Amino acid sequence: MTEALLELRGLRVSFRTEQGLVQAVDGLDLTLQSGEVLGVVGESGSGKSVSMLALLGLIDDPNVEIEGEALFRGRDLLKMGERELRGLRGRRVSMIFQDPMTSLNPVYSVGWQIAEQIRTHEKVPKRAAQRRAVELLESVGIPDADRRVGDYPHQFSGGMRQRVMIAMALSCSPELLIADEPTTALDVTIQAQILELLDSLRVDVGAAVILITHDIGVVAGLADRVMVMYAGRAVERATTLDLFDRPQHPYTWGLMGSVPRLDGDKPKRLAAIPGQPPSLISLPPGCSFAPRCPHRFEACDLTRPALEARASESHLDACLLPADARAAAHATQLAAARGEG
Amino acid sequence: MTSLLEVIDVSKHFHTGRGLFGGGDVVHAVDGVSFEVQEGETLGLVGESGCGKSTLGRCIVRLHEPTGGSIRFDGEDITQVKGKQLRALRRDVQIVFQDPYASLNPRRRLGHIVGMPMQVHGMGSSSEIRERVASLLRLVGLSPEHINRYPHEFSGGQRQRIGVARALAVNPRLVVCDEPVSALDVSIQAQVINLLDDLQDDLGLTYVFIAHDLAVVRHVSDRIAVMYLGKLVEVAPAEELYRAPVHPYTEALLSAVPVPDPRAPRDRIVLTGDVPSPVSPPGGCRFHPRCLYATEICCREEPPLIAHAHGRVAACHHPLNVAPAPVSA
Ligand SMILES: Nc1ncnc2c1ncn2[C@@H]1O[C@H](COP(=O)(O)OP(=O)(O)OP(=O)(O)O)[C@@H](O)[C@H]1O
Ligand SMILES: Nc1ncnc2c1ncn2[C@@H]1O[C@H](COP(=O)(O)OP(=O)(O)OP(=O)(O)O)[C@@H](O)[C@H]1O
Ligand code: SF4
Ligand code: SF4
Ligand SMILES: [Mg+2]
Ligand SMILES: [Mg+2]
Numbered sequence: 191m192t193e194a195l196l197e198l199r200g201l202r203v204s205f206r207t208e209q210g211l212v213q214a215v216d217g218l219d220l221t222l223q224s225g226e227v228l229g230v231v232g233e234s235g236s237g238k239s240v241s242m243l244a245l246l247g248l249i250d251d252p253n254v255e256i257e258g259e260a261l262f263r264g265r266d267l268l269k270m271g272e273r274e275l276r277g278l279r280g281r282r283v284s285m286i287f288q289d290p291m292t293s294l295n296p297v298y299s300v301g302w303q304i305a306e307q308i309r310t311h312e313k314v315p316k317r318a319a320q321r322r323a324v325e326l327l328e329s330v331g332i333p334d335a336d337r338r339v340g341d342y343p344h345q346f347s348g349g350m351r352q353r354v355m356i357a358m359a360l361s362c363s364p365e366l367l368i369a370d371e372p373t374t375a376l377d378v379t380i381q382a383q384i385l386e387l388l389d390s391l392r393v394d395v396g397a398a399v400i401l402i403t404h405d406i407g408v409v410a411g412l413a414d415r416v417m418v419m420y421a422g423r424a425v426e427r428a429t430t431l432d433l434f435d436r437p438q439h440p441y442t443w444g445l446m447g448s449v450p451r452l453d454g455d456k457p458k459r460l461a462a463i464p465g466q467p468p469s470l471i472s473l474p475p476g477c478s479f480a481p482r483c484p485h486r487f488e489a490c491d492l493t494r495p496a497l498e499a500r501a502s503e504s505h506l507d508a509c510l511l512p513a514d515a516r517a518a519a520h521a522t523q524l525a526a527a528r529g530e531g
Numbered sequence: 532m533t534s535l536l537e538v539i540d541v542s543k544h545f546h547t548g549r550g551l552f553g554g555g556d557v558v559h560a561v562d563g564v565s566f567e568v569q570e571g572e573t574l575g576l577v578g579e580s581g582c583g584k585s586t587l588g589r590c591i592v593r594l595h596e597p598t599g600g601s602i603r604f605d606g607e608d609i610t611q612v613k614g615k616q617l618r619a620l621r622r623d624v625q626i627v628f629q630d631p632y633a634s635l636n637p638r639r640r641l642g643h644i645v646g647m648p649m650q651v652h653g654m655g656s657s658s659e660i661r662e663r664v665a666s667l668l669r670l671v672g673l674s675p676e677h678i679n680r681y682p683h684e685f686s687g688g689q690r691q692r693i694g695v696a697r698a699l700a701v702n703p704r705l706v707v708c709d710e711p712v713s714a715l716d717v718s719i720q721a722q723v724i725n726l727l728d729d730l731q732d733d734l735g736l737t738y739v740f741i742a743h744d745l746a747v748v749r750h751v752s753d754r755i756a757v758m759y760l761g762k763l764v765e766v767a768p769a770e771e772l773y774r775a776p777v778h779p780y781t782e783a784l785l786s787a788v789p790v791p792d793p794r795a796p797r798d799r800i801v802l803t804g805d806v807p808s809p810v811s812p813p814g815g816c817r818f819h820p821r822c823l824y825a826t827e828i829c830c831r832e833e834p835p836l837i838a839h840a841h842g843r844v845a846a847c848h849h850p851l852n853v854a855p856a857p858v859s860a
Contacts, residue, residue, distance in 0.1 A: 208679055234672075234688030234719050251683070288687040288714065291633040333581070333806040337556055341547050345558075348629040348710065349580025349743075371687065374713040375629065377579045377743045378787040379802050404688075404716045405744075407789030430793045448717040449791050450746040452773065459728070460721035460750060469676060 193264055195398050196222040196366060201258040203237070203244045205251060210471040215241045216422035218258075219497070222398050224365065227389075229413030229430065230402045231445065233467050236419040238402045239288055242368045244268075246285060247275045262366070281311045284359040288370040288402075290351040294343040300327075300354050301339030307358045326357035329387065331380050349375040356384060363395045370402045385412055406449050410434065418442050421468055421478040424497050428505040438500065438507040441479045443520055447527050461527055477510065484526075485511055485519045533606070534567035535737050536591065536705060541565070541600035543586050547810075556810045560586040562761035563600070568705075571731060573738040575752030575769065577745065577784065581809065583761045584741045585629055588707040591739060592626045593617065604705065622652050625703040627711040629741070631690035635682040641668075642678040644693060648701045667696040670726055672719050687714040695723060699730065709741045724751055745788050749773055754842075757781050760807050760817045763836065767843040775852035777845035779822050816848065824849045 203215035215237040222228055230238050243249050245260035245267050260267040262283065267275065279285070287293045295303060304326060305319035314322070320339070327335035330353035343351055352375045359367060369388065373381040389412060391397045401413060409416055409430065416433045418426040418441065426439040437443055444463035465482035474480055476491040483490065487510075495508040501516075511519055543561040561583040568574045576584050589595040591602060593609060601610040609620055628634035635644055646664045649655065655663070665675040671692040682690060691714045698706055708727070712720040724747065730736045742748050748755060748769075755772045757765040757780065765778040776782045783800040802821045807813055813820050819829040826849065834846045839853045 205684070207684070209676055232716060234692075234714070234716050235686040239686060289630070289632040289690075291630050331580075331806050334556075334808040334810050337808075337810060338547070345545065345547055347581040347585060351630075353580070371714060375580065375710060375743070377577070378745065378784060378789065380580050381743070381789070382787050382801075404714070404720070405789065406717065406791040410791050410793040410795070411789050434791075434793050445716065445718055446791075448721045450717070450721070450744075450750050451791070452746045452749060452785075452788055456750060456770070459725050462721035462725065463718040466672060466674070469674060471676070 194221045194261070195224045195226075195263060196220070197259075197261040198241075198245065199259040199261070201241055201244065201260060202256070203240050203249070204255045206253040206255070207471075212470045213422055213473060214470060215244065216473070218424060220417065220424070222366075222400065224398050225392055225396045226415070227392060227399045227401060227413045229409035229416040230400060230419065231404060231406065231409060231416060232419030232425075233421065233441075234404075235467060235470075237422040238419055239370050242285065242370060242400065242402070246279055246283065246368070247272065248279075248285070280307060280358075280364075281362050282364055283366045283368070284362060284364040285368040286352075286355050286359045286370060286372045288374075290348070290355050290375075291343065293355060294351060296343055299340050299342055300346065304339075304354065304358050304361060308361050311362055322361070323357075326361055327354070329360075330354075330357045331383055347375075349377070349380065352376060353380075353384070356387070360387065360391065363391070364397055365395075366398050366400070367391060368400045368402075371404070372401070373403070373405070373408060381408070388412065406446070418445070421473060422470060423478060423508065424506075425479065425509070426507045427497065428501075428507075432502070432505050436501060436505070437520070438505065438516060439479075439509045440483045440485050440511075440519070440523070442507075443523050444482075447523070477508070484523060485515075487511075533570060534603075535570040535572075535605055536568040536739070537603040538564060538566050538587075538591065539601045539603070541587065541590055541597045541602060543583070543590055543595055544598045558809045559761050559812055560809060561590065561597075562812070564758070564761075564763045565600075566756055566763065566766060568737055568739060570704075570737055571735045572753045573731065573740055573751050575748040575755040576739060576741045576758065577743065577748055577755060578758035579760070579784075580743075582758045583809070584758060585709050587758075588626060588709050588739060588741055591705075592624050592707055593620060594626070622701050623704045624707070625698040625701065625705070626707040627691075627694045627698045627709060629709040629713075631687070631694045631714070632682060634694060635690060637682050640679050640681060641673075641685075641693060644682070645697050645700055648697060652701050654701065663700070664696075667700060670699075671696045672722055688716065688719065691715060692719075692723065702734070703736070705737045705739070707739045707741070710743070711740075712747060713742065713744065720747070727751065745773075745785065757784070760812055761809055762817055762846070764818065764847070765843070765845040766836075767845075768841065771841045771843055775841070775843075777839055777843050777850045777852055778818075778847050779824050779849075779851060780818050781845075782851055783823075816846075824851075 198220040201218040205212040244256050301323045304323035308319045324335045413430050420441045480486045480490040495510045497506050497508040545558040590597045646660045649660045752769045759780045786800040815830040819825040834848045836846045
């Protein structure tokens with residue numbers, strides 16, 4: 191067995207706020223090999239971004255507390271000093287941030303920022319770095335890259351800014367790329383082009399990619415495995431095919447059932463999971479999905495379900511429903527959804 | 532029927548700075564776009580990244596002054612309004628910004644951000660405003676427990692919903708929604724869209740809905756407008772656009788939609804050719820360098836917008852899915 195590229199063990203992230211302790215990430219375990227694409231989907235606010243920012247040491251909130259281990263090629267990122275981490279970030283590990291404007295500097299031109307990023311890790315002359323910046327912009331489909339490289343971020347469209355960040359993240363051929371909603375601002379044709387770019391990073395360089403996205407179609411097209419998050423925890427993890435063919439967790443069922451589709455008739459109302467996610471300040475003691483789960487039974491309020499292999503060796507879920515009741519419960523839910531539609 | 536919004540031949544050009552080789556450029560972000568939106572209607576607006584959707588949206592809410600053309604709201608020309616009239620307009624016409632974080636003041640708490648527009652427009656006592664803020668937050672799936680938090684303490688999707696709540700706070704008549712649900716998981720996305728639907732049913736709200744998720748656009752829109760490189764290339768009733776696109780760019784766009792099924796075959800129409808430039812747009816039809824159906828006339832003459840059957844309008848010399856008049860036997 192080769193050493194994993196990334197291994198998370200019991201990652202917990204919490205924030206002290208005036209209202210109480212916000213448990214944003216509540217014990218995350220994960221193993222990722224080189225060349226693998228892991229899709230991460232889940233509820234808005236379930237800790238997808240925070241968990242990734244935490245392991246890269248990028249949460250600059252004095253009220254944060256981070257526990258657990260995050261081993262990158264065997265070395266714990268959470269124990270590294272800022273200097274060492276900075277050496278790693280943008281070279282061996284890079285991240286595409288969810289909010290482009292938070293990571294682009296408004297007072298420098300786009301080209302300058304990309305060139306600087308290149309020059310922090312590679313000894314190349316300014317002019318060569320500038321040229322590389324133009325090429326990178328071209329590779330992410332920015333028209334007239336040589337003319338627009340001097341523009342400032344506010345002069346770019348939302349999707350163009352997103353692509354600038356992608357260009358920066360790819361500038362160093364990282365071993366691990368964390369892409370947080372990298373295509374939310376892109377139309378489907380450019381999205382396809384960017385996804386191919388990410389895929390070629392995996393194929394050509396053997397990089398691993400963690401792809402956070404709410405777009406189930408993107409996951410279906412690119413990810414080898416998928417992790418589903420809810421309220422700070424992973425509730426299901428499986429190969430992409432297994433997750434689509436045999437989803438196990440009731441939250442996953444609800445999520446899949448809410449995907450608006452282009453094929454078929456248009457429903458009057460879009461299906462949504464009824465209810466609200468729990469407050470992260472006072473998580474329920476048992477299953478955190480219990481307040482919204484149509485299949486809840488007594489045990490759900492008492493025991494916190496662990497993420498375990500139940501359906502098969504490689505298919506983990508965190509639900510207490512006995513194996514023989516799963517299929518029936520899923521069938522009932524599908525039937526109910528059809529009845530409403 | 533009256534149009535609430537009329538966009539008449541609107542253009543917006545930007546002067547941008549020096550590239551590597553110096554010299555100023557003019558970006559033709561929006562170039563001669565016209566359409567109308569009826570009261571209570573949703574017009575979807577789609578198109579390639581950088582084709583001018585946000586710029587057009589900003590012109591409509593008067594955050595940009597158009598370089599040419601005019602915009603009428605409720606029969607009044609608003610292209611030039613200033614001062615008091617502009618403030619009044621700001622209450623009727625709202626925008627949900629594409630970049631949620633950049634549009635939220637980092638030093639203000641959530642309660643202030645959502646309550647402020649109501650205060651500015653004198654919409655009740657501070658306790659009434661507080662109550663309305665709490666109910667708006669619940670409607671977009673945020674807990675009023677968050678009311679004292681700052682923007683950086685929210686997730687991407689939560690920030691986006693703050694933007695939606697803020698836009699709805701002043702009871703606007705027209706809302707330009709620029710990618711309002713792009714950062715939301717599908718369940719919360721459904722919740723926000725159902726909310727927008729309900730408000731439309733109850734209050735007759737009108738939306739211009741910019742999004743790249745074509746399944747979402749199909750669901751919310753009555754009609755859909757497709758832009759390419761600053762131009763409107765097709766407008767059609769939502770179902771018609773998906774059933775029988777007229778413009779080759781629309782066809783290519785629809786073929787690239789990712790399917791939520793890992794086994795689905797992918798027969799995308801891959802757009803080849805250089806990505807077109809809004810600085811020096813191609814002559815003739817702007818899509819011709821990448822169009823599968825282009826012929827000689829396409830490079831020479833710009834196709835005008837022409838009406839076709841089933842309420843479709845498109846700008847193409849060789850329209851698709853428009854059966855020629857049946858030849859009698
Ligand atoms: N600095 C902070 N202080 C307090 N709470 C925070 C802070 N940052 C994030 N949170 C909370 O932590 C939770 C997880 O946030 P995170 O950004 O990881 O969500 P996410 O899964 O990425 O969601 P989205 O899909 O909406 O981006 C959220 O509920 C958020 O409100
Ligand atoms: N303030 C500005 N100065 C210069 N150019 C600008 C400015 N704002 C927008 N542009 C340019 O105008 C064009 C259209 O941008 P716009 O933001 O309208 O695109 P969009 O269709 O919203 O794209 P996206 O889907 O990526 O958000 C782009 O080439 C952009 O770089
Ligand atoms: S553990 Fe219980 S409440 Fe939680 S998802 Fe399973 S059935 Fe539902
Ligand atoms: S006018 Fe010609 S180039 Fe333009 S879309 Fe139609 S066929 Fe293609
Ligand atoms: Mg996030
Ligand atoms: Mg935009």
